[in-house]
Amino acid sequence: MNMRFVLRMAWRETRATWGRMSLFALCVACGVGALVATESATAHLTRRIKQESRSLMAGDCSLTSRRPFDPDLRARVAALVAEGVVMAETLETLSMVASPDSTATRLVELKAVSPDYPLYGRLVTEPADAVERFGRGGGVLVSPSLVAQTGLTVGSRLTVGELTVPIVGVLTSEPDRLGDSFRMGPRVLLRRTEMDRTRLTGWGSRVSYRLLFKLPARLDVQSVRRRLVPDASDRRLEFRSADGGQPQIEGFLNRTNAFLNLAGLAVMLLAGVGIAVAIHTFVRQRLETMAILKCLGATAPALIGVYLTQAVILGTAGCIMGAFLGVAMLKAVPGLLAGVLPFAVEMPPIPLVIARDVGTGLLLTVAFSLLPLLRVRRVSPRAIFNRAVEDGTGGAARDPAAWATLAGLAALCTLLTVSRAGTMKLAMQFLGSFALTVVALLLAARLLLWVVRVVPAPGAFTLRHALVNLRRPGNQTSSVLVATGLSVFLLQSVYLVDTMLADEFLLALPDRAPNLYIVDVQDDQKGGVADALASHGIQALETVPLVRGRIVEIGPKPISELHPDPAKAPWWVNREYVLTCRNHVGAGESVVAGRLWSADGPRRAEISVETVTASRFGLGLGDRVTLDVQGRRLQVEVTSLRSVRWGTLRPNFFLVLPPYLLEGLARTHFTVAHVGTEAERAALQRALVRRFPNLMVIDISAGVAVVRAFVDRLSWVIGLAALLCLVGGLLVLIASIVMTRRHRTYECALLKVHGATRPMLVRLLALEYLLLGLIGGTVGALSAWLAAHWIATHTFEMTLSGRLPSVALGGLLAGALTALAGALASSGILSQPPLAILRDE
Amino acid sequence: MSAPIIQLDRVTRSVSSGAWTLTILDDISLAIPAGQFVAVIGPSGSGKSTLLGLMAGLDRPTRGTVIVDGHDLGSLGEDEVARIRGRTIGVVFQSFHLIPTLTAQETVQVPLELAGRTDAARRAAQLLDRVGLAQRGHHHPVQLSGGEQQRVAIARAFASEGSVLLADEPTGSLDSRSGDMVLELLVGMNTELHTTLVMVTHNPDIARRADRVITLADGRVGSDSLSS
């Protein structure tokens, strides 16, 4: 191959087709921009969370228990402290607080801390010196939300249990608490020594006891774990290390990262399709040039070299633009994340990431270009004698080089997806749905062409010509279908993720959704609580009994055998499950397998399990489970599986038992109610707490608002991803329209010569694109729905219900938009005088 | 007389589509010695362009062999043939076939670049000068008249300094004045550079100037005569 010729010719071709091919560069820029922005953002987030993990835990490691630590453990801790380990102690519980200075009562998250707390990070207060006064025993610190909700301020007195103390300051940042999101109530921070005086730690109260440790360099976390918890199967003690991460944050982060990374990659792949479409159309337009060059002695490799070099030139330009675009988008991310994370994350450009993504973009550009370029080899120079140079399309299916390129492309995409999705499973699901959508769209295009060919042409001029256009030589049917379909697919997938989040996070609640929770109602208080509600004109939506228990055996096997190392076991293995008993399915639940027992049926030892929990433990109908409930072993058989739509705010449970099984066990009741206004809720709260001081009455509307605000933020991030997909899709669409523009200009000129009017031609074009848009949109939307269903249930353990009509509607809308875009992008060609065009050709 | 530079031995070219087969060229044998000027005439559809395409290696015979400058074109791969064409054969078409995106100068440079010549630009300028277009090097095909385009095509065909020039009705799309000019160029340069020229034409005047006239009819050689 003659490099000199290749380079010169590539440069000439680039120069000559710059206008049309700049769209190609824009496609690349869009894809690379998306890659750079998402990968940089996730890299920053991960690094920041890692950085914060020590202060998020406020120690190197921690030990948590539901019960006070026994003297044995205290002795082991003392031994460690003697070796230089620094220890801090915290107690956390929920409690109602009141104030002699106000009528407000509030449920708060109470935390009592020893003087050394926190071991990492620091408490930030308003005024700044309040930390010292707190340390000297001047009073309590409260979070800003308490101040906002009750009107209490610094200096006001607060009654916590039996203790009344002044508020010394407002706590604006606490290292191991991520803001007020997902909280039962505002924070009240108390000194450990004052906790006993509240008398809130007596029998029956739910207190979480925690020891935090800061280790000297010579002690490693694992040896400390072995010394603190010698019996690894001891489930009463939960050991955690900062390296082990923060399960909730990490789970959230991993999902967000995977989502962002895949959204970025999706845009890049979409851009790749755009690249392939552009090159495909371009090659078709350059067939004559290629035939001439072959006549002059150019070999096929030299020609491929020419056009690949051109792709690289344009791709490089696109990549550079993309890098700038990505960095610009990155700048917007911290603003979008403000309020979602408890700490600020800065997003400077990361040179390594940019370099890698530019490399990736270039590699994908070459791979996606090569596939349509291989056709160059089948261009016959002989055809040049017939003037009309024939298309070298045929035979691609038998071309081993085409298959090899396709395989290479697939391998490259797989590699990229796996590295970005984090897990092989998610990567396969993503790539699988993407590839299947492309195949479905190509098949739809084939089917359409076939139908147009076999069905007799309709009489109406515009419709007939629109259909003829679909199948004329060098038509753009496949490319427009794929472009529209894929963008709709990506957009709808993003939309579905968004609605799933909204479902999960309470954005779509009914009018009379619960807004007041009454917790810890004792058996003998049930009647009294109902009376109190009735006297305020309120009827509880539901009251359910609660009992706590653990799963100890699955089938004949102890759970400790299934997961021998508690440190490595997933969180759902050893957790305490809240159980209830009832004879009916709860709100938002449905039985998907087996049957739920009835109140008057035979008494069997059985259980109903939520589907996701069942699949975690590998449980099916007929399997046996043994529970430990207050020391009583209950061996039960799974007789029904329930799918649960969480986020209704109604009590839903992983495990439900028939009522007779819990008879004689200590239990509390949980009442949910809907109370009209905030004032009414506050009045009811005061009345209930005055009469039953042990009750926790929670106004959850504030919490719901917080969560909604949070998800709203998240929606912005998702919206950004959607926007990228939309821009990418539009680019591909416009690319494929503009690439065939000359051809259409010529056609339109001819039709005009024969007497077609401009409105007629506009209708013709719009009709053609409408047809393509509708079919592409529908196929894309359906694929998105199927893919979202598949991935939601199998990877994110969420359920996607309904939505099919709205998804289908979105597809139709996309079709209409395509028609508009198509007609607009082609409208310029109608205004040109036909003579000039015909002379040009 | 020297050894033939183009030799066709029992060449048949047929195209088939499904049930029917159309024989375009039927059992043709020819030998053209180096330096000869051959005119190929015959009615439209008689297979002249097909014959030229076979000589240029742009097409393959269904049966028989085509040997150009010692290479059996039928036995070589497409890229191999392309290389030989680049070195040995220049082609001029009725419809010019200039690449619309290239200037005249670049057009003539292309075969020189393909041949790896470092003096491509200088040599191309010389050739443009020879065809009387020295001032038009930076013009694109749309800016040139038909006759001028064909002169650029001739410069391009002679650029590689190959020993064979094939021209398929080079004046067919031109008015008689431009046609004459193109013809003078082709014949003149052919004499100067001692190339072998095979030209398909309908013009009896040209045929008279040729060393030899081959008449095709229905895919066969009707007559083959040397002129005095």
Ligand SMILES: Nc1ncnc2c1ncn2[C@@H]1O[C@H](COP(=O)(O)OP(=O)(O)O)[C@@H](O)[C@H]1O
């Ligand atoms: N690829 C082809 N498929 C079918 N018929 C062809 C093909 N190429 C040429 N022909 C036919 O072969 C005959 C000779 O063509 P051609 O060599 O172009 O004739 P000429 O140049 O003498 O006018 C014509 O009838 C033409 O239609």
Ligand SMILES: [Mg+2]
């Ligand atoms: Mg012909």
